[in-house]
Amino acid sequence: MKKENDILKWFNRELSQQDIKDLKQSEDLDTLEKIKHYSSQLTAPKIDAHQALNAFKQQNKTKPESKVISLNFKTVFKVAAMVIIMLGASYFAFFNTTKNFTTDIAETQSLRLPDNSEVILNAKSSLTFNKKTWKDTRDLTLDGEAFFKVEKGQKFTVNTDAGIVQVLGTQFNVKERDNYFEVICFEGLVSVTHKNKSVTLAKGKGFKVVNNTIELIDNTNNSPSWTKAESSFNNIELNQVIAELERQYDITIEVESIDVSQLFTGTFTHNNLNTALLSVTIPLKISYKIKGSTVTFYKYEEK
16 A cells, blocks of 8 residues: 555656646646546556566576677678679689671671781671680681681681681681582692591692582682672582572572572672672573562573
8 A cells, every 4th residue: 555655646746736737727637637546546566576686697697699780781782793793804804715706797807816817707707716825726716708818827727617727827718608618728738627538728729518529629819709799609509609699688588499409600799789689690590589688589481
């Protein structure tokens, strides 16, 4: 009962006389009376001080000490991104030593190799080599067609899917397309290896493989005709000529009742589509029609 009176006294002491007067004069008088009534019924909980102290000490003994570390995730992500960028830059600087050159349809490209050798890439071709090992082994890989003017020095090797070409210092042309492989020497000596068979070509000589048939050919030109914006053929199947027309003019050629295995000898220009088509179709007595980027070859009918 003494504890209850103490609580009530505390309550009355906390309210100043002016507060009580104000409350009595306000509409909250009933509220005040209710608070006084209910507070008189409050009973303080019984607490065993010694037992509480022992429980607190025991809790501190069994609870492991923990540390709370606050992380700023934005900072973490920024640092991680910087590390990834630095590692990527290091990789490309020290490990990615491959040089790659490519040409698109109707495009040629001239380039210089690390030893100052000159290469001209024909349309739709690619050339790759390792610049780190170039001084020791002048090796490169060709997909398509290219003309090489090689500086004298270590052995120079051109790798293709159809064969390998090796020289010391010379000028030569390599053409590797679907079912077609051709190497022509314009200066010096060229060694060609195809399916474990090797042949040496002197100036004016060529090596050709069409549909797995090997043929040695003669050449009287000083450079490939395609470097002068022309494509020349000597007894070449029409399907190979059609493929070259498509590469040089970015067109699609369809055939109707035409024998694409018939042989063609001649030249077409890279500068005028109609002139080029006439150069191919007239000797073979073929007609053609153009619709957008599609050209159709069909059998010529005499009137």
